[in-house]
Amino acid sequence: MPFTYKLESFEGPLDLLLHLIDQSEIQIQDISVHEITDQYMEYLQSMQELELEITSEFLVMAATLLSMKSHQLLPKPPVMEWEEFPDYYDDEPDPREELIRKLIEYRKYKNIAEQLKDKELERGLIFSKEAEDLSPFMPSTPSNPVEGLHIDDLVQAFQKALRKASRRDQVATIHRDEISVKDRIRDIITTLKPSGRGSKVMFSKLLDESMSRHEIVVTFLALLELMKMKQIKCYQDSLFEDIVIQWHGELDEGGISEVEIDY
Numbered sequence: 267m268p269f270t271y272k273l274e275s276f277e278g279p280l281d282l283l284l285h286l287i288d289q290s291e292i293q294i295q296d297i298s299v300h301e302i303t304d305q306y307m308e309y310l311q312s313m314q315e316l317e318l319e320i321t322s323e324f325l326v327m328a329a330t331l332l333s334m335k336s337h338q339l340l341p342k343p344p345v346m347e348w349e350e351f352p353d354y355y356d357d358e359p360d361p362r363e364e365l366i367r368k369l370i371e372y373r374k375y376k377n378i379a380e381q382l383k384d385k386e387l388e389r390g391l392i393f394s395k396e397a398e399d400l401s402p403f404m405p406s407t408p409s410n411p412v413e414g415l416h417i418d419d420l421v422q423a424f425q426k427a428l429r430k431a432s433r434r435d436q437v438a439t440i441h442r443d444e445i446s447v448k449d450r451i452r453d454i455i456t457t458l459k460p461s462g463r464g465s466k467v468m469f470s471k472l473l474d475e476s477m478s479r480h481e482i483v484v485t486f487l488a489l490l491e492l493m494k495m496k497q498i499k500c501y502q503d504s505l506f507e508d509i510v511i512q513w514h515g516e517l518d519e520g521g522i523s524e525v526e527i528d529y
Contacts, residue, residue: 279327280372282309287369294369299338299362303331334362445481450488458498458513469500469509 276282286305287294310328313320454472458465472485489511492498497515502508 279324294366299334303335306331445484447484447487450484454488463514465513467511
């Protein structure tokens with residue numbers, strides 16, 4: 267009759283021992299080295315029959331269990347009572363203590379690992395949103411405008427402001443010499459007439475950067491009056507180019523006084 271083997275996978279010899287203890291439903295402190303060794307060796311035998319590879323750590327634990335089992339099977343020496351030195355005699359240590367300590371420590375970490383695994387599974391069912399930049403919604407702290415300044419710096423700045431204010435309070439009256447349109451016509455004739463009929467001058471040459479707004483307006487009015495009297499002709503060679511002023515009249519400076527211009 268064929269046999270069917272179903273072997274569980276274990277992470278190490280301690281994991282296998284914990285499984286055997288739980289299967290026997292006993293406490294770790296109450297383990298029987300004899301029984302646990304037999305069960306452990308049966309499991310290794312099953313692995314060999316299935317031609318499964320047995321790692322070295324499983325073999326080391328098997329040797330340890332066999333050594334503990336053989337140690338318990340040996341006859342114990344007679345108990346000797348030392349009347350003179352009672353504190354010198356001590357009981358032989360239990361060979362299970364080291365194994366029990368390792369099993370208790372391993373079970374503690376195994377339980378912690380299982381809890382962490384459960385939390386990992388729970389967290390895997392949660393879909394979270396990626397973090398956003400919330401800095402625009404954070405309350406802004408206004409910077410101190412006088413940070414790093416000493417009281418002496420503020421006093422000096424205040425004194426400087428007072429000096430500027432005192433100079434600003436001084437009132438001065440400025441009288442501007444205004445030029446008339448008739449005077450500006452005379453200036454334009456003086457510029458054009460010496461070169462004779464057909465002489466030209468660019469409009470930009472009649473203006474100067476130091477001219478006031480009043481002088482610029484008077485210059486325009488003077489050109490319009492000369493065009494009205496048909497003494498000059500204004501044109502452009504192309505769009506947005508400088509205006510060309512061409513002289514073709516006969517008016518002289520003496521004739522200006524006869525022109526009825528009162529502004």
